[in-house]
Amino acid sequence: MTTRTTLAPRPQGRARGNALAARHALARALAPLLLLALMGPAAAFDGPTTHAGLTGEAVLRSGVHQLLRTLGQPQGLFASLGLGPVALAASAGELQRLRVDLSRLDAAEGYRPGDDGVQTALGWITAGSVLAGLPAQLERHHFLDPVTQRGLDQGQWGTSAAAATLATIEGGEQLRALLAGVGFDLSGMAAPAWLRAADNRFSVDALFFHLEGATRARARPAREQHLVLALLALGGVLHLLQDMGSPAHVRNDFAPGMLDRLGGSVFDRGSAFERFVARRYGRVGLQAQADRAARQPTITRPNLRAFFSAADWQGLADLTHARFFSPGTLPRSLPIGLHASAATVHRALSRDLRYAAPALAPIDLGCARARVCYARGPEGAQLAYRVDAHDRLQFWLDDRCHAATARDTLQRVLRYTLGLLAHLLRGALALEPLTSGGVAVRHLGPALGRGQLSWWVEDLEGNRRLLTERTLDRDQRQSGALVDDLSAQQVSALSADPRARRLLAQLSGRDRQGDPLLAVASMPLRPGR
Numbered sequence: 001m002t003t004r005t006t007l008a009p010r011p012q013g014r015a016r017g018n019a020l021a022a023r024h025a026l027a028r029a030l031a032p033l034l035l036l037a038l039m040g041p042a043a044a045f046d047g048p049t050t051h052a053g054l055t056g057e058a059v060l061r062s063g064v065h066q067l068l069r070t071l072g073q074p075q076g077l078f079a080s081l082g083l084g085p086v087a088l089a090a091s092a093g094e095l096q097r098l099r100v101d102l103s104r105l106d107a108a109e110g111y112r113p114g115d116d117g118v119q120t121a122l123g124w125i126t127a128g129s130v131l132a133g134l135p136a137q138l139e140r141h142h143f144l145d146p147v148t149q150r151g152l153d154q155g156q157w158g159t160s161a162a163a164a165t166l167a168t169i170e171g172g173e174q175l176r177a178l179l180a181g182v183g184f185d186l187s188g189m190a191a192p193a194w195l196r197a198a199d200n201r202f203s204v205d206a207l208f209f210h211l212e213g214a215t216r217a218r219a220r221p222a223r224e225q226h227l228v229l230a231l232l233a234l235g236g237v238l239h240l241l242q243d244m245g246s247p248a249h250v251r252n253d254f255a256p257g258m259l260d261r262l263g264g265s266v267f268d269r270g271s272a273f274e275r276f277v278a279r280r281y282g283r284v285g286l287q288a289q290a291d292r293a294a295r296q297p298t299i300t301r302p303n304l305r306a307f308f309s310a311a312d313w314q315g316l317a318d319l320t321h322a323r324f325f326s327p328g329t330l331p332r333s334l335p336i337g338l339h340a341s342a343a344t345v346h347r348a349l350s351r352d353l354r355y356a357a358p359a360l361a362p363i364d365l366g367c368a369r370a371r372v373c374y375a376r377g378p379e380g381a382q383l384a385y386r387v388d389a390h391d392r393l394q395f396w397l398d399d400r401c402h403a404a405t406a407r408d409t410l411q412r413v414l415r416y417t418l419g420l421l422a423h424l425l426r427g428a429l430a431l432e433p434l435t436s437g438g439v440a441v442r443h444l445g446p447a448l449g450r451g452q453l454s455w456w457v458e459d460l461e462g463n464r465r466l467l468t469e470r471t472l473d474r475d476q477r478q479s480g481a482l483v484d485d486l487s488a489q490q491v492s493a494l495s496a497d498p499r500a501r502r503l504l505a506q507l508s509g510r511d512r513q514g515d516p517l518l519a520v521a522s523m524p525l526r527p528g529r
Helices: 016-037 047-060 064-070 092-103 121-131 136-141 160-170 174-180 191-195 204-216 220-245 272-281 284-295 304-308 316-323 342-351 365-370 399-424 488-496
Strands: 080-082 118-120 373-377 380-387 392-396 429-433 439-443 448-459 464-471 482-486 500-511 516-524
Touching: 047 121, 047 220, 047 272, 047 284, 047 399, 064 121, 064 516, 080 220, 092 121, 118 121, 121 220, 136 191, 191 220, 191 304, 204 220, 204 448, 204 464, 204 500, 204 516, 220 304, 220 316, 220 399, 272 284, 272 399, 284 399, 304 316, 304 399, 316 399, 365 380, 380 399, 429 500, 429 516, 439 448, 439 500, 439 516, 448 482, 464 482, 482 488, 482 500, 488 500
Parallel strands: none
Antiparallel strands: 080 118, 373 380, 380 392, 429 439, 439 482, 448 464, 448 500, 500 516
8 A cells, every 4th residue: 555655745846936926827817807717716516416416316325214213203214304494403593594405405405494394304404414514604614634634734725815805706705705805715624623513504513413402301392403404414425425436526627627617608617527426427427336236345544534545555545646647636737848758758747746646658750740549547547648739748637537537436435334334323322121020221332431221200291301421431431331220120110101102222432433423223112102
């Protein structure tokens, strides 16, 4: 395995300083045009199609359906859930902003709630995956360079001022944000940091906070609102990981990687690769990819961050970075003489690459002088090239290259999405009847660094009350340990209560890697209840 040290950025090539200065001068001259032409931060994979498809297909093949049944939704992913008219699990302002965002989704896509604010659990997860890229400025936090372990960092790019101005305006914050100096400046938080950021409404901590509330809230409407917010957050978490399958997002390449001209209008800009994936696969076209991914062994990683990047270079960002070029990290055009050798040209190009991986495949100059040619890597067409009329060797990515990248990366993205879902849902509890007539609870998930166990009883109206709660000691935090029990007298008293319906146990805490974990188990107190 290539080590992180050998994948360090390459030094700037000869003439890079002059080229950079020229780029800055050109950017200043073109700034007025850029202010008209550039769009706000473009999403990585297209939200309404690719992210919705990736998320929906993975969730259908995961344990989320069973989790929802455990949380009191017998129909699982197909249960109808609503936010409700009153703020019970979040502030009124937060819910109002969320309703506005939801209203902007395309009703035809099937994940915008109805006029009554109700849709299926699967629809809420899919909606969260789409909303995670809205407003578009939030995509600035969906980048991770595995070499530097930093997020988007292109403040030095020549058109930064122009892009920042227009991205602020187009991103929805408009002039007040621009004047306040908080607009997009071609920099952002690294994706794993954004995963846990306090101001990320779809963070992993928001996910577990609301999952816990979906058990602990006293009234059913409050628990349902918590559950909807948890499902939205789950979709957002999956979106963030999926973006690590887009080469521009893992090669510090917003500009020009996310600013390709995609249509006749100067305003139609984004990632040509991601537009290709959306058009080629849509949502339905991802089903076959998901079926193949589900038949492969489940991806396991030691912690949440390792799904993104780790020292073993087996995170999704690591693997994408090491395999594919993005528009801004291609070899730069190179003047070549009539008698230049392919070996000499290849060495010059390789020395000038921004990153050591992927290695540039062999170049055929004879072919390049006659037509468009392709350098072929293990995944297929790596890049396109040709010698132009000025004897310069030019490089670009076209649909043939995008097709090769998509064939390789989409199944990997789905496998990592499935692996992340399994990691998030790894908590497990079992209620075990005791010969004495009591009930014990056994922890079947991974060993915990810290944890808390609570018992709850639910009445006929769906209201819950806390019976008892305890912090687990070291022995109780081990996988397979009997965590706690209720005595025969306690169980008998609950069973005798005509209003008592179900007994529930909830385990919440963090594993030894510091990742959150939650598990719930329940049982009826009397048959037929």
